[in-house]
Amino acid sequence: xxxxxxxxxxxxxxxxxxxxxxxxxxxxxxxxxxxxxxxxxxxxxxxxxxxxxxxxxxxxxxxxxxxxxxxxxxxxxxxxxxxxxxxxxxxxxxxxxxxxxxxxxxxxxxxxxxxxxxxxxxxxxxxxxxxxxxxxxxxxxxxxxxxxxxxxxxxxxxxxxxxxxxxxxxxxxxxxxxxxxxxxxxxxxxxxxxxxxxxxxxxxxxxxxxxxxxxxxxxxxxxxxxxxxxxxxxxxxxxxxxxxxxxxxxxxxxxxxxxxxxxxxxxxxxxxxxxxxxxxxxxxxxxxxxxxxxxxxxxxxxxxxxxxxxxxxxxxxxxxxxxxxxxxxxxxxxxxxxxxxxxxxxxxxxxxxxxxxxxxxxxxxxxxxxxxxxxxxxxxxxxxxxxxxxxxxxxxxxxxxxxxxxxxxxxxxxxxxxxxxxxxxxxxxxxxxxxxxxxxxxxxxxxxxxxxxxxxxxxxxxxxxxxxxxxxxxxxxxxxxxxxxxxxxxxxxxxxxxxxxxxxxxxxxxxxxxxxxxxxxxxxxxxxxxxxxxxxxxxxxxxxxxxxxxxxxxxxxxxxxxxxxxxxxxxxxxxxxxxxxxxxxxxxxxxxxxxxxxxxxxxxxxxxxxxxxxxxxxxxxxxxxxxxxxxxxxxxxxxxxxxxxxxxxxxxxxxxxxxxxxxxxxxxxxxxxxxxxxxxxxxxxxxxxxxxxxxxxxxxxxxxxxxxxxxxxxxxxxxxxxxxxxxxxxxxxxxxxxxxxxxxxxxxxxxxxxxxxxxxxxxxxxxxxxxxxxxxxxxxxxxxxxxxxxxxxxxxxxxxxxxxxx
Numbered sequence: 001x002x003x004x005x006x007x008x009x010x011x012x013x014x015x016x017x018x019x020x021x022x023x024x025x026x027x028x029x030x031x032x033x034x035x036x037x038x039x040x041x042x043x044x045x046x047x048x049x050x051x052x053x054x055x056x057x058x059x060x061x062x063x064x065x066x067x068x069x070x071x072x073x074x075x076x077x078x079x080x081x082x083x084x085x086x087x088x089x090x091x092x093x094x095x096x097x098x099x100x101x102x103x104x105x106x107x108x109x110x111x112x113x114x115x116x117x118x119x120x121x122x123x124x125x126x127x128x129x130x131x132x133x134x135x136x137x138x139x140x141x142x143x144x145x146x147x148x149x150x151x152x153x154x155x156x157x158x159x160x161x162x163x164x165x166x167x168x169x170x171x172x173x174x175x176x177x178x179x180x181x182x183x184x185x186x187x188x189x190x191x192x193x194x195x196x197x198x199x200x201x202x203x204x205x206x207x208x209x210x211x212x213x214x215x216x217x218x219x220x221x222x223x224x225x226x227x228x229x230x231x232x233x234x235x236x237x238x239x240x241x242x243x244x245x246x247x248x249x250x251x252x253x254x255x256x257x258x259x260x261x262x263x264x265x266x267x268x269x270x271x272x273x274x275x276x277x278x279x280x281x282x283x284x285x286x287x288x289x290x291x292x293x294x295x296x297x298x299x300x301x302x303x304x305x306x307x308x309x310x311x312x313x314x315x316x317x318x319x320x321x322x323x324x325x326x327x328x329x330x331x332x333x334x335x336x337x338x339x340x341x342x343x344x345x346x347x348x349x350x351x352x353x354x355x356x357x358x359x360x361x362x363x364x365x366x367x368x369x370x371x372x373x374x375x376x377x378x379x380x381x382x383x384x385x386x387x388x389x390x391x392x393x394x395x396x397x398x399x400x401x402x403x404x405x406x407x408x409x410x411x412x413x414x415x416x417x418x419x420x421x422x423x424x425x426x427x428x429x430x431x432x433x434x435x436x437x438x439x440x441x442x443x444x445x446x447x448x449x450x451x452x453x454x455x456x457x458x459x460x461x462x463x464x465x466x467x468x469x470x471x472x473x474x475x476x477x478x479x480x481x482x483x484x485x486x487x488x489x490x491x492x493x494x495x496x497x498x499x500x501x502x503x504x505x506x507x508x509x510x511x512x513x514x515x516x517x518x519x520x521x522x523x524x525x526x527x528x529x530x531x532x533x534x535x536x537x538x539x540x541x542x543x544x545x546x547x548x549x550x551x552x553x554x555x556x557x558x559x560x561x562x563x564x565x566x567x568x569x570x571x572x573x574x575x576x577x578x579x580x581x582x583x584x585x586x587x588x589x590x591x592x593x594x595x596x597x598x599x600x601x602x603x604x605x606x607x608x609x610x611x612x613x614x615x616x617x618x619x620x621x622x623x624x625x626x627x628x629x630x631x632x633x634x635x636x637x638x639x640x641x642x643x644x645x646x647x648x649x650x651x652x653x654x655x656x657x658x659x660x661x662x663x664x665x666x667x668x669x670x671x672x673x674x675x676x677x678x679x680x681x682x683x684x685x686x687x688x689x690x691x692x693x694x695x696x697x698x699x700x701x702x703x704x705x706x707x708x709x710x711x712x713x714x715x716x717x718x719x720x721x722x723x724x725x726x727x728x729x730x731x732x733x734x735x736x737x738x739x740x741x742x743x744x745x746x747x748x749x750x751x752x753x754x755x756x757x758x759x760x761x762x763x764x765x766x767x768x769x770x771x772x773x774x775x776x777x778x779x780x781x782x783x784x785x786x787x788x789x790x791x792x793x794x795x796x797x798x799x800x801x802x803x804x805x806x
Contacts, residue, residue: 032057084192187348220242225457226458239264263356290322317364501532558589573614608684632652669691689703702730706736
């Protein structure tokens with residue numbers, strides 16, 4: 001068996017995935033049997049290699065069970081007041097309206113039950129809110145304070161905290177960010193919301209790592225003192241991988257497709273390695289002794305960057321390279337990559353599901369597989385008719401090929417996690433990455449000098465400031481060019497298996513991996529490619545089901561409807577009752593639409609003009625997102641949408657019917673009467689009440705109507721009860737006690753009720769009265785604050801309902 005480490009990394013990952021996805025025991029055993037058989041199909045397989053592969057699979061299962069236990073170790077403390085004693089792991093991070101403290105809890109005690117105690121270690125992220133910020137007022141009314149907290153906490157401080165412990169939220173919407181899984185990769189198990197007066201330092205521990213963090217903190221402070229905000233953030237990002245930087249600067253790098261330069265990775269470790277190697281060469285130290293200096297230096301840098309997975313991967317590969325040269329062993333980059341992956345997963349199994357780990361491994365894999373073959377193919381083509389003076393690929397071609405190879409390895413991951421990719425990244429990498437390399441090296445030299453001689457900082461900071469500002473200017477120019485040529489940005493969800501296989505087949509083909517002069521090879525490649533093209537082309541033509549997704553937009557409504565015929569409707573767009581810096585379209589709607597590869601909406605229905613329903617609609621339309629029709633109530637008072645010229649507007653009332661080409665119909669029950677805008681306080685009862693029907697499936701969408709309108713609807717719905725049987729209802733007005741009367745629920749008689757509501761909202765939605773009525777009527781209630789988005793799938797006969805949380 002060649003490259004047992006490759007098999008080992010694969011089987012270790014498979015074991016972790018099996019536990020994470022809750023594979024049954026028989027499936028895990030079946031996978032083990034297959035893994036035991038497969039190596040014997042290869043040449044020169046040894047029993048020891050099979051044992052190694054199976055051992056790593058079993059170890060992956062064990063690691064996965066530890067990282068993703070069936071029972072949450074802190075489950076008995078969630079949503080309860082607790083006191084805990086813990087050690088601060090890093091310097092607190094201050095953002096606009098909060099302070100975040102990461103710590104390792106050593107003891108957690110339930111404030112109301114001292115017998116409910118946890119005496120083991122657990123990672124906790126504590127958050128202090130302040131200044132009664134409107135952004136958090138809805139969810140944290142009782143926890144905000146007008147006084148800004150003043151803490152001088154440092155790594156190693158032993159603290160006593162009292163607050164409310166909660167479970168980190170998982171993925172709540174299609175295409176959404178899984179915050180709980182992200183924290184799991186950081187070894188954080190729970191979230192603590194705490195008031196400043198409930199934090200007390202009770203001691204301090206001296207640890208080596210805390211001293212390294214102190215050095216990092218001091219160097220970051222020097223950067224802040226001597227550079228402008230953008231340049232200081234840029235320096236902290238490229239040297240230390242600091243995440244708490246200017247949001248606008250980070251977005252500029254993301255738009256240009258070079259976010260990786262702000263996340264310390266193999267590129268940065270390579271520059272550090274180059275600088276150290278050059279220094280050792282200048283000092284005339286023999287190469288066989290280099291590893292004695294490189295190991296502690298790279299370990300120190302890994303610690304400075306917070307043990308980031310890409311840094312560990314790059315450091316391991318470079319040390320393998322250096323150690324292999326000393327031992328005169330053949331270099332095998334793929335084995336080195338797999339060894340690095342195995343070591344990282346041994347320590348942090350949850351890293352397997354993190355974008356940073358996947359991008360780092362994917363980029364390196366693409367470079368290993370394709371860089372040299374593509375360069376060889378290019379030089380062979382250029383020198384086809386040359387006998388003498390062969391042309392070698394220059395730095396520009398090498399840079400383009402390197403970027404292309406890294407892109408091949410990372411594109412599926414980028415689209416899956418971030419739903420976006422820009423072709424401008426090729427230009428960005430050519431221009432920005434070399435500048436970043438120079439900036440990184442001179443920035444490190446600057447930090448080293450000012451750490452020893454601070455008085456030199458004002459002099460030597462001038463050229464570095466100029467270089468940093470130049471990088472920011474170049475970046476903005478690239479983004480302006482990208483905005484002018486909008487087609488270079490690709491926004492969509494992850495690639496299907498067939499799309500990935502077809503793309504990889506083409507890259508392997510152009511890289512010269514297939515010897516096409518042999519007929520059977522050529523015919524096999526062509527046949528395989530044709531099959532994949534047919535699968536990709538035919539997939540959209542296959543029969544589909546009706547899918548209705550009640551999105552989790554917090555305290556608001558937004559419902560996405562995907563019809564069997566490929567039409568897409570959005571009912572409301574959610575919104576915030578209080579102004580926030582992040583838009584609901586960016587936070588929820590765009591990720592959902594891109595994840596589902598929806599490139600335009602056939603219609604948007606705005607039930608009524610309240611911000612928790614209308615804001616997302618306005619953002620989509622005024623952003624220029626493709627929308628064919630905008631349907632609103634005849635009683636809407638949204639002048640901004642009524643007067644816009646971007647999307648045709650139609651006003652609906654009782655009796656209006658919107659028919660799709662696939663048999664899906666939307667029938668309007670409310671409001672009635674002529675076009676008559678009503679005031680904001682009357683908008684709830686002006687809501688569009690609509691029945692979505694497809695064959696025998698019916699869903700009632702109620703907007704925010706209250707009991708007054710429900711009484712008017714009862715007679716009509718009762719008359720239609722023989723023709724239309726509602727299986728699902730979207731409960732009106734987020735479960736307010738002024739809606740969902742018993743008589744209304746008994747007439748609709750649904751099997752399932754979905755309540756779109758925000759967690760810990762100040763309105764106390766849904767009300768206890770409504771929840772009791774649903775229980776009494778044996779109607780299953782699904783709340784978006786508890787379940788996340790609720791997805792309802794039907795072919796017109798059967799109904800399948802799933803939620804995104806848990």
